[in-house]
Amino acid sequence: MTREHVVVLDRSGYNAFRHPDGTPYLDPERYGITLVTPPGRLDQVRPGEVDTVLPTDVLDEQAVLGLLPQLARGRKVNHVVAISERLLLAAGMFRDALGVPGFTGQQTAILRNKATMKRHIGAAGVRVPEFIEIDRPMDAAALLARHGSLILKPLASMGSVGVHHVRTIDELRALEADGLSYDGSYEAEEFIDGDMFHIDSLVHDGSPVVALPSLYLDSNEDFPVGGQNRSAVIDPGPLFDTLLEFNQQVLATMPWFSGVTHLEVFVEGDGTPVLCEIAGRPGGGGIAPAFTHRFGVDLFLAAALPQLGRPLPPLNELQPPDRRSTGTAVYYPPSLGRLHAFDAFEGEDWVVQFTPLKKVGDVLRKAVSVGQGVAEVTVCGPDADVVRQRLDAVKAQLRLTVLPVPADRQAA
Secondary structure, three states, X not given: OOOEEEEEEOOOOHHHHEOOOOOEOOOOOOEEEEEEEOHHHHHHOOOOOOOEEEEOOOOOHHHHHOOHHHHHXXXXXXXXXXXXXXXXXHHXXXXXXXXXXXXXXXXXXXXXXXXXXXXXXXXXXOOOOOEEEEOOHHHHHHHHHHHOOEEEEEOOOOOOOOOEEEOOHHHHHHHHHHOXXXXXXXXXXXXXOEEEEEEEEEEEOOEEEEEEEEEEOXXXXXXOOOOEEEEEEOOXXXXXXXXXXXXXXXXXXXXXXXEEEEEEEEEEOOOOEEEEXXXXXXXXXXXXXXHHHHHOOOHHHHXXXXXXXXXXXXXXXXXXXHHXXXXXXXXXXXXXXXXXXXXXXXXXXXXXEXXXXXXXXXXXXXOOOOOOOOEEEEEEEOOHHHHHHHHXXXXXXXXXXXXXXXXXXXXX
């Protein structure tokens, strides 16, 4: 059998493309794989799994795109696969350049560039915040005057990195003088005053196969020392139905998409949902274990399969009612310094997965994005209230010892 040639663009290492038993998603007897991965991740490739490895700084877009002439001269490429959000656009550009079927660069930009996203989805009649692209903070002065409060965010970042909440013209002037905290291009959008939700979906041709809406229980603007970022699936009811309907409206604007989406939505005081943004990959912070727990689905495999021209994995309702609701949390350092001890977490039968994110010896600094915690957890329960109580119970059981770092060593 002639093996199909697959180019895999990878950020985290080839272990991200494995089943729980360690076997790779891509059977080496079926696929001949060219792996583009960071040099520091080469140890994750096992003998016989990959035909060719191209060690590359995958966060350098020009270095990644510079591989295209070499690939174009080689064996025909049948598929290009990427799971990491940072590499989705590059994967689309690879497909365009190599004549490979799948999501194009233009389509993928809808899921990566926040301005392109809002223009595309808003054109279908979906409520999106008023926004403008800006070259400098003061470009947003007129928008601030109209709305009284703005969010400035990078067009292509993730995890709330580089986001600024601006409430006054003086704050805007200060940003103009000091500079924005992210090097990429920015947009400014009206601040939406309401609760924030995320909706995680398996999607086939722009239609959700299954979707779970969750309420963020903590702010996504700041990640305080000793704090946490929690979310919990909301209980069935009118709000649940409203969010699922909004999710369908958003996904319908992308009939070409199959895979996994992570949609963030504001709900205003009058119950109107408003788009925040949508990503074409699994959500972080414990969302993937929640789906595996309830439906037996690996969201990362589900993100990869459509890029190979294969169907989504089947769903199965695995849990009894008292274990179907889920919630997740990322816990931030209790104090800043060097992690001296991290006691083992005993766990409960309702803890689906507990993952330490730091190890003894690491220096703990204030988080600047959602995922920069010391641990993350997924729990289950019968309803949102119990799930929330259990998330807080896990936090109360964490035992970390953090020692100060001498000032002359803090930058090391």
